[in-house]
Amino acid sequence: MDGIRFLYDRxxxxxxxxxxxxxxxxxxxxxxxxxxxxxxxxDIVYKRVKAGFGALTSPYRLPxxxxxxIKRRRVMLLGEGATPGKSNLTATNQMLGSMTVSTKGHGFYxxxxxxxxxxxxLTNARLAGYIQETRPFLYLTDSEKxxxxxxxxxxxxxxxxxxxK
Amino acid sequence: MAYNPKIKIDLLEVFNEAFSSKPxxxxxxxxxxxxxxxxxSEFGARMIEFIIDRTLSGxxxxxxxxxxxxxxxxxxxxxxxxxxxxxxxxLKLTGGMLASMKAEYTRTGQLITILFDDENEATKAYxxxxxxxxxxxxxxxxxxxxxxxxxxxxxxxxxxxxDEEIAQSAQIDxxxxxxxx
Numbered sequence: 001m002d003g004i005r006f007l008y009d010r011x012x013x014x015x016x017x018x019x020x021x022x023x024x025x026x027x028x029x030x031x032x033x034x035x036x037x038x039x040x041x042x043d044i045v046y047k048r049v050k051a052g053f054g055a056l057t058s059p060y061r062l063p064x065x066x067x068x069x070i071k072r073r074r075v076m077l078l079g080e081g082a083t084p085g086k087s088n089l090t091a092t093n094q095m096l097g098s099m100t101v102s103t104k105g106h107g108f109y110x111x112x113x114x115x116x117x118x119x120x121x122l123t124n125a126r127l128a129g130y131i132q133e134t135r136p137f138l139y140l141t142d143s144e145k146x147x148x149x150x151x152x153x154x155x156x157x158x159x160x161x162x163x164x165k
Numbered sequence: 166m167a168y169n170p171k172i173k174i175d176l177l178e179v180f181n182e183a184f185s186s187k188p189x190x191x192x193x194x195x196x197x198x199x200x201x202x203x204x205x206s207e208f209g210a211r212m213i214e215f216i217i218d219r220t221l222s223g224x225x226x227x228x229x230x231x232x233x234x235x236x237x238x239x240x241x242x243x244x245x246x247x248x249x250x251x252x253x254x255x256l257k258l259t260g261g262m263l264a265s266m267k268a269e270y271t272r273t274g275q276l277i278t279i280l281f282d283d284e285n286e287a288t289k290a291y292x293x294x295x296x297x298x299x300x301x302x303x304x305x306x307x308x309x310x311x312x313x314x315x316x317x318x319x320x321x322x323x324x325x326x327x328d329e330e331i332a333q334s335a336q337i338d339x340x341x342x343x344x345x346x
Contacts, residue, residue, distance in 0.1 A: 008246050008344050017340040021333055044259070051243045058285055086242075143261035143283050145346055150264040157334065 002129055002138050003111030004041060006148070009155045027156055031103050038101035038108035040151050044144050045110065045137065046096060050081045052088045062135050069152070081136040085120040089137060092117075098124045112138065169287040170309055172279040174316055176205065176211065176270075184318035195324055203270055203335045204323070209268025209277050210338065211319050212311055216279070217263050219308070221255045227311030231256070235304075247266055256293060256308055262286045279311075 008014050008028065017023040027033055044053075053059040065073070065087050073084040079093025091094060094117050102109040114126035132138060140148065179317055184192050188313045189320075198204060216226075223230055231254035238244055239252075247258045257263055265286040280289035291297065298306035 005346060006200075006344070006346050011340065011345075013340045013343040017336050021336065024337075031316050047246050048259070051246050063312055074263065082248075140346060141261075143286055144259075147260045147264045149341050149344070150260075153338055156337055156341070160337075 001083065001134050002125075004045070004138060004140055005109050006037070006041070007105065009106035020027065021160070022154070027159045027163070029106065033155060033159065034103040034108045035101060036155065037148065037152055038103060040158035041108070041112045041140070041148050042099055042101050044140070046099060048144075049089050049096060049137050052086065054135050055139045055141045056136050058104055058141050058143070062089065062137070070104055075136055089131060094118065095124045095127050095131075106162065109139075168291050169280050169284075172281070172310060174277045174311070174313075175210070176200070176275045176277055176319055179313050179316045179320055182313050183320045198231075198324070199320065200273075200275070202270075203328075203332050205277060206268070206269045206335045206338070207331045209270060209279065210334070211323060211332060212266060212277070212316060213266045213279060213343075215315065215319060216266065216308065216311060220263060221257060223253045223255055225307050227307075229304050230254075231306045231308075232304050254306065262289045262293075274339060 016030075018028075019045075036072060041053050048055065048059060052062050067086065070085050073091065076084075076091060078084070079090060079097070081088065081093065082090040098113055098115050100111060100113050101110065112122040112124050115127040117124055117127065128138060148161075176199060177196075180196060182345055189197070199208070203224070219226075219228075224229055233252075234244070234254055237328065243258070262281070265281050265283040266279060267282045270276065281290055290309060293306045294309050296303050
């Protein structure tokens with residue numbers, strides 16, 4: 001299944017930090033911390049795609065829609081953030097709207113679940129899989145990874161301050 | 166060749182500005198402490214934090230309020246998605262440019278350099294600093310700078326922080342930086 005996995009329990013440096021800083025392990029392994037970071041990551045992807053950009057190593061503008069498809073979209077009931085001519089992987093908003101954060105295991109996982117789509121045999125996960133082949137979007141760019149890591153450092157330091165008061 | 170804006174801070178110049186009134190013995194002890202690698206790392210991080218906080222408050226490096234965003238830009242879908250109805254100019258759309266600032270130093274050297282760790286974000290920053298950004302067309306919003314006096318104030322605060330706390334912060338940064346997605 002496609003998605004953004006951020007698993008941090010295998011890093012040697014992380015284990016060393018867990019052992020030397022009191023409270024560190026408790027913070028980074030807490031579900032609330034991982035959920036907050038996962039939701040932050042999901043938001044980055046959601047806004048980028050809605051703005052019309054995909055991602056691999058850097059953001060790129062999603063390819064334009066075909067003229068025939070734009071014509072079809074003019075009579076479709078479009079979802080939030082969709083306009084007939086805008087290429088932002090949004091028609092009904094079911095796929096992007098279903099993006100989910102899981103905190104099972106260590107770290108977090110942002111993915112599109114295999115939920116049913118209205119009036120279609122395809123699941124949201126299957127559709128996302130097809131789209132990923134030609135319009136990769138469910139990744140983080142190098143710059144976005146830095147944003148997530150920077151947020152992670154900030155959250156850990158804030159929580160540690162509270163914990164060690 | 167891509168242009169990466171840089172700020173070079175001479176740690177000993179800043180040190181002299183911060184502690185010139187202290188007795189020689191105190192200065193000698195402090196000096197050996199601030200030249201430690203973990204101290205330089207934390208000092209660099211705090212200078213970056215200072216630049217980010219000032220930028221997010223809507224002020225440029227001279228303390229002036231940033232030029233307003235154009236009407237067309239505020240009406241754009243991208244702006245609506247990221248900023249909604251917010252009108253304050255803080256140079257933070259995705260947050261990538263500000264998050265990509267990093268501090269470089271050598272183990273024994275006295276120079277700390279703040280620069281951008283990503284080519285795209287460096288180009289974006291260059292556009293803001295010089296006004297050569299395509300999107301806003303000629304508007305200078307120079308957020309990238311810190312004076313020796315501002316750095317000296319940070320240094321004075323930092324010397325009151327325990328070595329243990331400084332080492333802890335450096336350890337967290339190192340651990341998070343080593344993680345892979």
